[in-house]
Amino acid sequence: MLFVTWNVNSLRARLPRVLELLGEHQPDVVALQETKCSAENLPIAELDEAGYAVVHHSAGQWAGVALLVRRPLEPEAPLLGLPGDPVPSEARWCEATVAGVRFVSTYVPNGRTLDNPEFPRKLAFLEAAAKRAAAIRLEAEMVIAGDLNIAPEDVDVHDPLAYVGSTHVSAPEREALAAITEGGQLVDAFRHLHPDEQQFTWWDYRAGNFHKNLGMRIDLALVSSGLAQGLLACGIDRDFRKGFKPSDHAPLLVWLGLG
DNA sequence: ATGACTTTCACGGAAAGA
Numbered sequence: 226m227l228f229v230t231w232n233v234n235s236l237r238a239r240l241p242r243v244l245e246l247l248g249e250h251q252p253d254v255v256a257l258q259e260t261k262c263s264a265e266n267l268p269i270a271e272l273d274e275a276g277y278a279v280v281h282h283s284a285g286q287w288a289g290v291a292l293l294v295r296r297p298l299e300p301e302a303p304l305l306g307l308p309g310d311p312v313p314s315e316a317r318w319c320e321a322t323v324a325g326v327r328f329v330s331t332y333v334p335n336g337r338t339l340d341n342p343e344f345p346r347k348l349a350f351l352e353a354a355a356k357r358a359a360a361i362r363l364e365a366e367m368v369i370a371g372d373l374n375i376a377p378e379d380v381d382v383h384d385p386l387a388y389v390g391s392t393h394v395s396a397p398e399r400e401a402l403a404a405i406t407e408g409g410q411l412v413d414a415f416r417h418l419h420p421d422e423q424q425f426t427w428w429d430y431r432a433g434n435f436h437k438n439l440g441m442r443i444d445l446a447l448v449s450s451g452l453a454q455g456l457l458a459c460g461i462d463r464d465f466r467k468g469f470k471p472s473d474h475a476p477l478l479v480w481l482g483l484g
Numbered sequence: 485a486t487g488a489c490t491t492t493c494a495c496g497g498a499a500a501g502a
Contacts, residue, residue, distance in 0.1 A: 234501080235491055259501085261492065286492050287500070335502055374502070393502065429502070430489035441502080473490075473501080 226324065226483040227252040230370035230446055231465070231476035232332070232427070236260040236291070239472055240268050242465060246476060247275045250462075253295050254323050256330030258372045260289035282306060284316035290330040290371065292321050299323070307331070309353035312346060318354070320361075324483060326452070327361050331371035336392040344392065347374070351401035358409030362449065368481070369411060370446040372427075372474065375402045377413060380423050381442035393443060411447035414459045414479050424461050427474045435466055446479045455482025 229252040233239040236257060247255070255277070260267075263285045272279050277293040282305040294300045300321035307318035317332045331354065336347035354369070361367045375398045379385040388394045405411065415424070425440030434440065448456065457480035466475040 238491065259491090335500080337500090337502085372502095391502085427502075432488045434488090443502080470490090 226254070226481045228254045228256075228328070228368060228370070228446065228479045228481055229476050230256040230258075230330065230444055230479075232258040232372040232444060232472060232474035234259050234261070234472040234474065236262045236289075237266060237268060238470065240271060242470065242472070244271065244275055246462075246465060247277065247293070250478065251295065252478070253298055254328055255293040256328065256370045257291040257293065258289075258330060258332035260291050261287060262289055280305075280319055280321045282316045282319040284314060288315050288317050288332055290317060290319045290332050292319060292328055292330050294321070294323050307350065307353050308357055311349045311353075317350065322365065325365065326481075326483070327365040327367040329367065329369040329371070331369065331373070333372060333374040335374050336398070339390065339392060339395060347392070348397055348401055351398070351405065355401070355404040355408045358405050358411065362409045366449045366451045367409065367411075368446055368448050368452065368479070369405070369409065370477070370479075372443060373402065373445045374443055375399060376441045376443055377402060377416065377445070380421075381425075383425070383439045383441070393441060406447055409447070410450045412450065412453040414446040414448050414453070414456055415442070415461070415477065417453055418456055418459045426461055426477055428466060430473050444474055444477050446477055448479070448481070452481055456480070457482050
């Protein structure tokens with residue numbers, strides 16, 4: 226089974242590239258973030274035409290997450306929103322069960338700066354996510370994936386010194402991420418298969434940062450231990466950060482050994 | 485040193501991203 230997670234930075238603006246990804250890789254399950262799309266504007270007909278059912282949690286103009294599921298697979302027991310999220314209106318979490326596995330698409334708050342009120346909101350979201358991961362673990366194998374907005378280690382940023390004092394690399398954020406993986410007994414799929422590689426999933430649109438490879442690895446697929454044993458491959462498709470109207474994130478592809 | 489770009493809504497420019 227091929228699973229993909231991708232922050233598309235607007236599903237409507239990115240629809241041609243999303244359809245390109247679906248056609249090229251034919252993934253079974255796709256987690257999308259920053260759909261930035263109201264429920265009435267969801268391009269459900271185009272996605273259906275491509276062979277995918279959609280679970281979408283919308284906050285209108287900002288954020289928004291979705292799961293696409295390729296027929297004949299079907300999403301079961303969808304859950305929209307993270308239980309315990311202090312700001313549930315932002316639509317940063319959705320779940321569905323596919324082929325017996327619980328899939329989560331999440332868009333963790335950015336946090337802006339360490340002294341911004343958004344920063345404790347980010348930590349509170351991560352704390353609720355850890356609780357939810359621990360609860361899912363009692364029920365099913367799972368994949369919690371999305372734009373975690375945390376670089377797990379210094380190797381996951383192009384210049385660790387440049388990020389000292391910034392969000393995405395701070396100790397509280399990294400500890401909160403560790404609490405999610407510990408509570409859910411989860412493994413960072415890319416790092417598990419590539420212990421030493423430096424690869425990024427996000428590059429700022431500005432200043433030619435992509436072409437200089439000045440990026441961060443902040444889009445993660447966290448897989449439960451039962452799935453980690455069967456992982457076949459994991460990679461980042463940088464081609465989707467190139468070309469016509471790219472997102473500022475590249476998709477992360479995970480081949481799960483589910484047959 | 486700073487900002488650089490792209491999206492939203494809406495029709496100018498602010499907010500948000502990370």
